[in-house]
Amino acid sequence: MNVIEITAFGAPDVLRLGERPAPIEGLGEVLIRVAASGVNRPDVLQRTGNYPVPAGASDIPGLEVAGEIVSGDAQAMAAAGFKIGDRVCALVAGGGYAELCVAPVGQCLPVPAGLSDVEAASLPETFFTVWSNVFDRARLQAGETLLIQGGSSGIGVTAIQMAKALGATVLVTAGSDDKCAACLALGADHAINYKSSDFVAELKALTNGRGVDVILDMVAGSYVAREVECLAEDGRLVIIGLQGGIKAEINAGLVLRKRLTVTGSTLRPRSIEFKTAIAKALKDRVWPLLASAAIKPVIHSTFAAADAAKAHTLMESNQHVGKIVLTW
Numbered sequence: 001m002n003v004i005e006i007t008a009f010g011a012p013d014v015l016r017l018g019e020r021p022a023p024i025e026g027l028g029e030v031l032i033r034v035a036a037s038g039v040n041r042p043d044v045l046q047r048t049g050n051y052p053v054p055a056g057a058s059d060i061p062g063l064e065v066a067g068e069i070v071s072g073d074a075q076a077m078a079a080a081g082f083k084i085g086d087r088v089c090a091l092v093a094g095g096g097y098a099e100l101c102v103a104p105v106g107q108c109l110p111v112p113a114g115l116s117d118v119e120a121a122s123l124p125e126t127f128f129t130v131w132s133n134v135f136d137r138a139r140l141q142a143g144e145t146l147l148i149q150g151g152s153s154g155i156g157v158t159a160i161q162m163a164k165a166l167g168a169t170v171l172v173t174a175g176s177d178d179k180c181a182a183c184l185a186l187g188a189d190h191a192i193n194y195k196s197s198d199f200v201a202e203l204k205a206l207t208n209g210r211g212v213d214v215i216l217d218m219v220a221g222s223y224v225a226r227e228v229e230c231l232a233e234d235g236r237l238v239i240i241g242l243q244g245g246i247k248a249e250i251n252a253g254l255v256l257r258k259r260l261t262v263t264g265s266t267l268r269p270r271s272i273e274f275k276t277a278i279a280k281a282l283k284d285r286v287w288p289l290l291a292s293a294a295i296k297p298v299i300h301s302t303f304a305a306a307d308a309a310k311a312h313t314l315m316e317s318n319q320h321v322g323k324i325v326l327t328w
């Protein structure tokens with residue numbers, strides 16, 4: 001089968017079209033003929049040597065696919081309500097940039113009604129990550145306020161729509177006025193251009209000094225101290241990315257006085273059981289919102305898989321809003 005390989009750690013042109021033997025599914029797994037593969041920032045980190053592949057996962061990049069089930073563990077498929085020929089999207093721990101991909105049955109979800117393969121391939125990584133972090137770890141409730149750092153990212157466009165659909169007020173930061181406008185068009189209540197204004201001061205003004213209940217952070221570094229300032233009493237900060245660095249110095253007094261929670265997680269190395277539980281929650285709570293178009297995939301651009309290097313170059317240029325997808 002054709003795959004996109006990381007031939008060495010480095011710039012986007014280390015991504016090359018190659019050939020590998022087709023993978024063989026095992027117990028509890030299906031084999032998917034991939035129509036489209038989503039691109040995520042963790043793929044860029046893997047390509048540059050900054051995100052090691054978890055034990056047992058494919059070294060081929062790619063954490064999400066959509067396509068057709070071509071074979072699989074009959075018993076597991078029947079138990080999950082799938083059959084050969086079904087269109088699915090799946091979260092995988094690697095191997096997504098390939099014409100064929102093995103996925104645990106529990107990490108597959110049906111392609112929501114009306115969505116194309118490209119749209120479906122854009123869903124799993126950000127939907128699993130946002131659900132797990134914003135709604136499970138940080139326990140965002142209807143009526144609460146969420147700040148999303150990087151609102152126009154693949155993660156951000158999912159978090160905006162999911163949080164709005166489930167009844168939260170949503171504030172975002174983004175690095176340009178155009179990106180702020182895109183976030184507002186997706187339903188965000190307020191967007192702060194963090195390059196032209198101080199997000200701490202703006203957020204305090206917007207919330208009458210109260211602060212927000214939950215912050216989804218993909219920056220960390222010096223942002224953590226400022227985020228601790230932005231949280232309301234009993235606020236929760238959930239860190240999912242380290243684009244601003246791994247070290248943070250915070251005012252621990254604010255953590256005590258406001259009874260804050262600082263947490264974070266990374267999805268890829270978690271167990272199949274853990275991811276299966278997220279898939280079930282998404283199917284019950286979020287897939288109906290995709291079917292009714294209350295939540296829509298946001299596709300910035302698609303590339304033929306052979307042009308994966310161009311897709312990574314675009315992602316690293318930070319010009320995109322939403323998702324970049326490869327097609328086979």
Ligand SMILES: NC(=O)c1ccc[n+]([C@@H]2O[C@H](COP(=O)([O-])OP(=O)(O)OC[C@H]3O[C@@H](n4cnc5c(N)ncnc54)[C@H](OP(=O)(O)O)[C@@H]3O)[C@@H](O)[C@H]2O)c1
Nearest residue numbers: 040041129150153154155174175218240241265266267318
């Ligand atoms: N923990 C997990 O399980 C998990 C899973 C998936 C992704 N992630 C992480 O989530 C992040 C987003 O991933 P993605 O695939 O959605 O990538 P993406 O679309 O490339 O988004 C990256 C975003 O970061 C924003 N950004 C960079 N510096 C910023 C700053 N100082 N303040 C605010 N925003 C800033 C950029 O926006 P501007 O251009 O506006 O600056 C851009 O929108 C990445 O850090 C990724 O590693 C974590």
